[in-house]
Amino acid sequence: MKIGIMSFAHLHAEAYIGNLRAIPGVEMIGIADDNLERGQKFARRFDAHLFPSYEALLAEEPDGVLVCSENANHRSLVEMAAGAGVHVLCEKPLATTREDAQAIIAAGRSAGVILMTAFPMRFSAPLQQLKARLDAGDLGQVYCLNTTNQGQMPIAHRRWFVDKELAGGGTMMDHIVHLADIFNWFFGRDLDSVYAQSNHILHADAVDVETGGLIMLQYANGLFMTIDSSWSKPLNYPTWGGLTMELVTERGLTVVDAFSQNLNIYRQEPPANQWAYWGSDMNQAMIEEFVAAIREGRETAVTGEDGLFALEVVLAAYESAKTNQPAQLETGN
């Protein structure tokens, strides 16, 4: 099976290329990038073939591609790949506007190709264990959740992450989608309303997008939860950030710190303290799911519709932060 990578704008591509190469029977045919300098840099770093254009990559007739462009450019690349009959794994968020996300889904559907949204938390071993306990009814009825997906302000990783046009926003666009998708996975999509407050105090001089965000979601059945999406981890924090959930249920309290599988390392020289992760590689499991779905000719565990749902939550959060009122969700189903 031949897989290529379209754009190295998103840093996750740096992990995915290794994930692809680790799968028996998968040939990582190479990468293409509309930013030639960026393409050359990563082709060199990962010893990968660099196609002169996306068209040239697609002309090799890959079975699938990973779209890792800037968020706002997902649509054009997915449409191009799907138009060529190639299966697509698209980085999250699926798009920055509802219109683009719907067009992406339509492109996949009309071409009859797989469209998967890259939500790696679905493949997190701790979260899969939690999902199993929830499904088994061990925790009883779920009443509410207090969740966080905080991180460092990502300008050092990629400048476009803090560009309103290319990223679609700041910390809310960056960090709501993972938890929104986890809620979709655990509890479905019957969401009533979203309330959000954001601010621009952290890194105010460095970026002009929101850097702090608190969000409250209300499901139709009474379930409610908050998300803290802030870029509130200082730049010298021992790790990039994290994802935590505390579930209050009929049976008690369940605490999840999804990335709390680290060695704590202290050194004489900077970085003085770092966390070295030893947990299971969820990116690997996600890429394997994409490959397995292509092999088996089936839907992926995470679809384009899931990507659209998470985006709807983000868009509702932006609307609420603007009006200071809860935003009703248009697409509960």
Place this chain on the structure above:
Amino acid sequence: MRVGIVGTGFMGRTHAAGWAATPAVIGGFVGKTAVSAAELAQQTNNRTYANFDEMLADVDAVDICAPTHLHHEMVLRAAAAGKHIVCEKPLARTLEQAQEMMAACEAAGVKLLVAHVVRFFPEYALAKQKVDAGEIGETAVIRLKRGAFQPKKAADNWFVDFEKSGGMMLDLMIHDFDYARWVAGDVIQVYAKNISGSQPDAAVDHGLAILTHQNGAISHVEGSWAYPPPLFRTRLEIAGDNGLIQFDSGQMMAVGIYLHQQVEDAPDVPLPGSPLSEDPYTTQIKAFYDYLVNDKAVRVTAVDGYKALQIALAAIQSAQTGQPVKIGEALS
């Protein structure tokens, strides 16, 4: 100064230990029952009064550790008798009550204090001090948690009577509403949800609130009467544009003792407890003594108690209506 203590439950006992560490003389106690008052009086070598009026006639100040719905009447009577007052949090059950209490104390020329003890816990006081010193820059996002089980009472559990206590949001979350306001200033909008609003039949309560401060900071406040006893956890996180302060009672544990025990062994009311040379409740009472007797500045005033009450009542209203609630004009 002679002080009389009203209420002989957990808080009355705790405050009695605090007053015992000051130069004040404990005149005695009034309890809901003569037996409870007599028991505590005996333990502390003090007397009991037959009733509140008899206490008022004998003391210079009263410390009201009675259930929330009784604060209003007791404060008015103490003020009319010209006595200084320490009142447990929340200051009152309603804003109207609180306004009347504050006006009555001002008119009578007596001092009114409200016991927001979290401001005297060293971890919370130090975090506030670090923020004020500018060590983490401008405050952007605050996260506060106070999670425990529902308070128990052998009889007449007023905590679980919403009309009397205001429920978990007024009784418990008010600690962190006050703390958030202490750190980041006045709050202009509150949005909150709780289990008792979303699942009225549930046996527990748990609330989540988002506060918007006037200066643009935002706070996430979590309170719980849903944890299995004896679990009690507090957590604070303050993110500023130049750093982050974190405290988690579940991780910062100077002594951990895990005994084979029954759930029934849990205390009636969870008591935060990192080992300290001085109990924060005592630190608080000492500060109150210095204010009442020596006019020394105190870190929490009746106005603070009023504003914390405003936020808590706004959170309750938001949880009931599903709408954000704007905080009214600040009481000057």
